Structures are given as C-alpha cells and as structure tokens.
Amino acid sequence: MxxxxxxxxxxxxxxxxxxxxxxxxxxxxxxxxxxxxxxxxxxxxxxxxxxxxxxxxxxISPKSRLAATLLAGFLGLFGAHRFYIGKTGTAVVMLLLGIVGCATVWVFGLGLVFLIPVWIWAFVDFIFAIIGRMTDNEGKLIQKW
Ligand SMILES: [Zn+2]
Ligand SMILES: [Zn+2]
Structure with missing residues (x-):
C-alpha cells in the first residue's frame, strides 16, 4: 500500500x-x-x-454491528457490548453499576439510582450501534452487520 x-x-x-x-x-x-x-x-x-x-x-471495524446492537439491547445493563468491542474499562464500570443496581433495587428501589443512568447509557450505545456510529477500542466505526 x-x-x-x-x-x-x-x-x-x-x-x-x-x-x-x-x-x-x-x-x-x-x-x-x-x-x-x-x-x-x-x-x-x-x-x-x-x-x-x-x-x-x-x-471500519471488523467487529459485527449486529452483535454490538444485540448485546447493547439485551445485555447493555452489564456492559456486554462494550466488552465485545474491546472498551473493557467502561464495560467494567457498566457491569459493576448493573450488578450493584440489580442487587439493591429491592431495598426501597435504591438500585434504581444505579440502574437508571446505566440504562440510559446502554440505550444511547444501542442507538449508536444501530445507526453504525459506534466505534471500537481502536476508534474504528462498527458498520459491518
Ligand atoms: Zn489509486
Ligand atoms: Zn507517510
């Protein structure tokens, strides 16, 4: 080249x-x-x-847009899509927020304090994944389905 x-x-x-x-x-x-x-x-x-x-x-990232979209949609609360695209740091943050949120949500709804932000975060990622604007850990756009 x-x-x-x-x-x-x-x-x-x-x-x-x-x-x-x-x-x-x-x-x-x-x-x-x-x-x-x-x-x-x-x-x-x-x-x-x-x-x-x-x-x-x-x-263009070699990662699958379909996988990123589905993971963000179904397991986004636990950062699954971010583990998949290699953004491990933020993935761990989401995972911890998701786990703490689920574990404490029955205590007067305390867990919602964690779950609502992480849900919004996952939802935004989900939208980015669907429209092909999500980037992987190398900054490459994930556009291939
Ligand atoms: Zn040429
Ligand atoms: Zn050069």
Whole structure:
C-alpha cells in the first residue's frame, strides 16, 4: 500500500508510516492503492478505482454491528457490548453499576439510582450501534452487520 499522508510505498499495512510517522490510512493526500495524489474530497481514485473517501478502508471495524446492537439491547445493563468491542474499562464500570443496581433495587428501589443512568447509557450505545456510529477500542466505526 501507499501512505495516504506522504505517498511513500509501504510493505504490508503497517499501523504507522515509517516515512512520516502518520497512520497511513488517516491521510488524504494519496491513494493507498496506487500512490496517485488525491484531495480530501476525493471519494474514488481516478487512476485505480480504489475507494479513498473518509471512513473507508481501514477505518471500519471488523467487529459485527449486529452483535454490538444485540448485546447493547439485551445485555447493555452489564456492559456486554462494550466488552465485545474491546472498551473493557467502561464495560467494567457498566457491569459493576448493573450488578450493584440489580442487587439493591429491592431495598426501597435504591438500585434504581444505579440502574437508571446505566440504562440510559446502554440505550444511547444501542442507538449508536444501530445507526453504525459506534466505534471500537481502536476508534474504528462498527458498520459491518
Ligand atoms: Zn507517510
Ligand atoms: Zn489509486
């Protein structure tokens, strides 16, 4: 591939370009397929036909959008979807809130103090997952169903 930032040819698909230090797919100046120069507004490389629009190739997570959506919908209270997409830190927070909430909800509804915020949080994640705006732990959009 070619670095999208500096246009240098790179072997394989490295995370960081050895020539300019940028993430090769984050640039907009060159086509990753043939090295032809592109502009930030170019969607398709006119030389080789590769898609070079923002958010294409490299910025899409291999994780399943369907799985993220279902996990957020059914097990969102326990952060299951966040474990799945690799955001373990916030997943643990949700899990703890969910468990504490469920364990104390019968004590004068005390657990609702934990359950309501985590439910809203899970619901927002669920919406993001459905519309394909959720990102995984590498910041890649989860768009593949
Ligand atoms: Zn570079
Ligand atoms: Zn090209």
């Amino acid at each position: 070619f670095c999208r930032n500096c246009g240098k040819e790179l072997s394989g698909s490295p995370e960081i370009c050895m020539n300019c230090g940028a993430k090769p797919m984050r640039g907009t100046g060159f086509c990753p397929g043939c090295g032809a120069s592109t502009t930030p507004l170019t969607e398709i490389c006119v030389k080789c036909g590769a898609g070079v629009g923002k958010g294409l190739a490299g910025d």
